[in-house]
Amino acid sequence: QVQLKESGPGLVQPSQTLSLTCTVSGLSLTSNSVSWIRQPPGKGLEWMGVIWSNGGTDYNSAIKSRLSISRDTSKSQVFLKMNSLQTEDTAMYFCARFADYYDGYYHAYYFDYWGQGVMVTVSS
């Protein structure tokens, strides 16, 4: 079955770089797209970016200058790197499969499989 699992440091110092890994199983990264989404404690969800099955990327313009998403298809891993971290970047970080539906008229995208999330705290 499809599984995604995030891993990375739980604590990052302000101004440092965050590096997270999403390890997937049950699907191939060359035919599936993966997004990163984060959720500050007690708050809503923010889409960060996507790496498409062809390796292309798209980012949320609000954080684009600080964010990079890449992958290693041989290891079934997707990576997130975000620099210049501040306390407001404290959040649960999720990776999720970005799936699509097309019925000949409507084209829709959605997140159908999610990892359990990894909590990242930015603090000195």
Next chain:
Amino acid sequence: DIQMTQSPASLSASLGETVSIECLASEGISNDLAWYQQKSGKSPQLLIYAASRLQDGVPSRFSGSGSGTRYSLKISGMQPEDEADYFCQQSYKYPLTFGSGTKLEIK
């Protein structure tokens, strides 16, 4: 950015009651809308995609409807396991955006 205004922010319902949650997009999103359920301490789970299509394995008491800028999620017959936060999300334009969430509790 497309703003997704979700209402109500919270509500409580009795077991068996029918519940509706709404999302209003700041511009038309052509049915490119999904609904998620998030239980406490867990990751979100997909309920509905393409505005009205039920994800495999999701109970049929969940349904989605809407078009243009207005969309809704209905739970026909509240169950104890439905107590959770619910979010809408549009994928029509970048950046993808989520509603602020609805906290659904049992009365």
